[in-house]
Amino acid sequence: MKSAASLDPFDIKILAHLQREGRCSNVALAKAVGLSESPCLLRTKRLQDIGVIRGYGADVVLEKLGSHVIVFSEVTIGSHRLHDFRKFEAGAGKYHEIVECYNVTGGCDYLLKIVAPSMAYFQALMERLLDDDIGIAKFASRIVLSQPIEQRAYPLNTLITGKPSWER
Numbered sequence: 001m002k003s004a005a006s007l008d009p010f011d012i013k014i015l016a017h018l019q020r021e022g023r024c025s026n027v028a029l030a031k032a033v034g035l036s037e038s039p040c041l042l043r044t045k046r047l048q049d050i051g052v053i054r055g056y057g058a059d060v061v062l063e064k065l066g067s068h069v070i071v072f073s074e075v076t077i078g079s080h081r082l083h084d085f086r087k088f089e090a091g092a093g094k095y096h097e098i099v100e101c102y103n104v105t106g107g108c109d110y111l112l113k114i115v116a117p118s119m120a121y122f123q124a125l126m127e128r129l130l131d132d133d134i135g136i137a138k139f140a141s142r143i144v145l146s147q148p149i150e151q152r153a154y155p156l157n158t159l160i161t162g163k164p165s166w167e168r
Helices: 009-020 026-033 037-049 080-094 119-129 154-163
Strands: 069-077 098-103 110-116 137-143
Touching: 009 026, 009 154, 026 037, 037 069, 069 080, 069 119, 080 098, 080 110, 110 119, 119 137
Parallel strands: none
Antiparallel strands: 069 110, 069 137, 098 110
8 A cells, every 4th residue: 555645734724625626726725724825836736746636627517417327336257367357447447437446345346336328328338348358257236316425525634634523
């Protein structure tokens, strides 16, 4: 596991604010975190340079784009050599509908988050994945009915300090 970047409280404040307001100006960011503009900009650039900030993007509301389905699929691959894992990952990575892919422990090898315009489209995608012969032995899918909780931001203070949020 990679070691954590050395972050101080101002770095954490910058990250927390940018998670909420990614399009804010450096002036607004500096004011929000209690720094002057130049040091704030230098810290932000450092966080980008060391890879803590991967990028910036729009938070798209899928419902505004029309109908869609979100499906979580548990995938088990047939063989467990390193080559087999890489073959699956390369094959699954070709499909933009697979928006997240996690190699997990437990009863399956991977958990995929798939976004598709319809159930028929999702079914066709899964059939295509099976036809691609990328090592899938079995899969089980769960269709998302609703999303009662959505956290767009990581719990930075908890990750950095190890203190549970309910004890603050």
